[in-house]
Amino acid sequence: MTLTLHLAPGTISLAVHAALEEAGADYELHWLDFKAGDQTSDAYLAVNPKGRVPALETPEGILTETMAILEWIAETQAPALMPSDPWLRARARETMTYLASTAHVNHAHKMRGHRWSDDPAAQESMRAKVPETMTDSARWLESRMEGDWVAGTFSVADIYLWTVLRWLEGDGVAVADFPRLMALHDRVLARPAVARVAPQHVR
Numbered sequence: 670m671t672l673t674l675h676l677a678p679g680t681i682s683l684a685v686h687a688a689l690e691e692a693g694a695d696y697e698l699h700w701l702d703f704k705a706g707d708q709t710s711d712a713y714l715a716v717n718p719k720g721r722v723p724a725l726e727t728p729e730g731i732l733t734e735t736m737a738i739l740e741w742i743a744e745t746q747a748p749a750l751m752p753s754d755p756w757l758r759a760r761a762r763e764t765m766t767y768l769a770s771t772a773h774v775n776h777a778h779k780m781r782g783h784r785w786s787d788d789p790a791a792q793e794s795m796r797a798k799v800p801e802t803m804t805d806s807a808r809w810l811e812s813r814m815e816g817d818w819v820a821g822t823f824s825v826a827d828i829y830l831w832t833v834l835r836w837l838e839g840d841g842v843a844v845a846d847f848p849r850l851m852a853l854h855d856r857v858l859a860r861p862a863v864a865r866v867a868p869q870h871v872r
């Protein structure tokens with residue numbers, strides 16, 4: 670069965686798109702237009718009641734949450750995209766958990782402050798903290814880099830990290846202060862599969 674990825678440009682769904690392409694999976698894309706409110710349409714809420722992307726339609730049902738989808742792709746389509754060694758697999762999950770729980774949330778404080786407060790002043794104050802909180806995230810992520818990749822060999826954790834690294838400059842982070850992260854960014858983008866999908870995500 671062909672997998673269907675629901676996605677929108679400029680979002681974390683790029684990580685899943687790049688992983689599907691890396692895995693050589695049989696998939697099709699359903700693009701949402703956030704400005705037109707596609708994410709809250711009845712048709713999309715029937716796919717993902719959270720009104721967010723990514724969502725992946727698999728033979729067994731619909732899967733949401735980037736980390737879960739990335740691990741499912743690795744397990745079912747391309748085992749080499751997750752380390753087999755337990756320690757390295759844990760390291761890959763450590764980074765992905767941090768991206769989902771912290772770095773992505775920091776970024777959302779700039780893009781989607783209305784999720785936390787209806788008060789424009791509170792939203793503005795959240796937005797003003799983003800350069801600092803994203804810099805903290807970059808500092809932690811850089812401190813965990815030991816070799817070329819997050820966890821020994823290229824994995825879905827690198828793809829996930831790369832997607833978030835693309836936001837840093839726009840979030841006010843001095844990216845030149847994080848040369849090892851930026852080198853990883855360039856290494857991931859140099860992969861032919863990633864280079865094929867990245868241009869489709871320019872907002």
Ligand SMILES: N[C@@H](CCC(=O)N[C@@H](CS)C(=O)NCC(=O)O)C(=O)O
Nearest residue numbers: 680681708720721722723734735769
């Ligand atoms: N925890 C989810 C977060 C997904 C998420 O927040 N996606 C954003 C785009 S980056 C979204 O769909 N936002 C829609 C909206 O806020 O209207 C994951 O990791 O997949």
